[in-house]
Every structure is written in C-alpha cells, then in structure tokens.
Amino acid sequence: MKFFIRFFCIGILIAFLWIGLDAFYVHFKVPYIYSKYLDLLWYALTYLLWLWGSLVLFKQHITIKKYGFRLFTAFILWAITLPIYLVITLSFHVAMEWPL
DSSP states (O other): OHHHHHHHHHHHHHHHHHHHHHHHHHHTTOTTTOOHHHHHHHHHHHHHHHHHHHHHHTTTOOSTHHHHHHHHHHHHHHHHHHHHHHHHHHHHHHHHTOOO
16 A cells, blocks of 8 residues: 555656646746757656656665666656656646647
C-alpha cells in the first residue's frame, strides 16, 4: 500500500509542476523564453524526478545491481505518465481557453 501512495504523490507532484510551468508560459506571456530546447530540458527533468521517485519507491534495495532496475523503472514510469501529463496540460488549455 505504501508503494501506491508514494507513486501517487510523486505523480501528482510532477503533474503540478507540468501545469505550473505551462501556466507560467501562457499566463505571463513569455513566448520568447519558450523553445524546443526547454521542452527537451523539461522532459529530462521529469525523467530525473521519476528516477528520484523510483529511488524512493524502491529504497529498500540499495545494492549496485538494483541501479539498472531503478533506471529502467524510472524510464517505464516516465514513458507511461508522459502522455497523461500532456493530456492534463492540453485539457487545461481547453478549459481555460489558453492558446495552444
């Protein structure tokens, strides 16, 4: 049960970060800061957050053999939740009538 609570909390934290960054771009009208490199940086940051999350989720395994498992787990979590975050962000654009 602790696993799912931690997973949910980490996922919600990253979702709020996604929405907050997107709202910053749209609400404060700073498109000159926006570029595809920032997108790539943000994707890398979310992967690192999931890597940290996999360390939290599997903190009882501390051996070196488990680091590969943690990297793989973080990638799977990132790949599964990335489309969910994109859908949530786009739904905020539609609900708030923000430009895409």
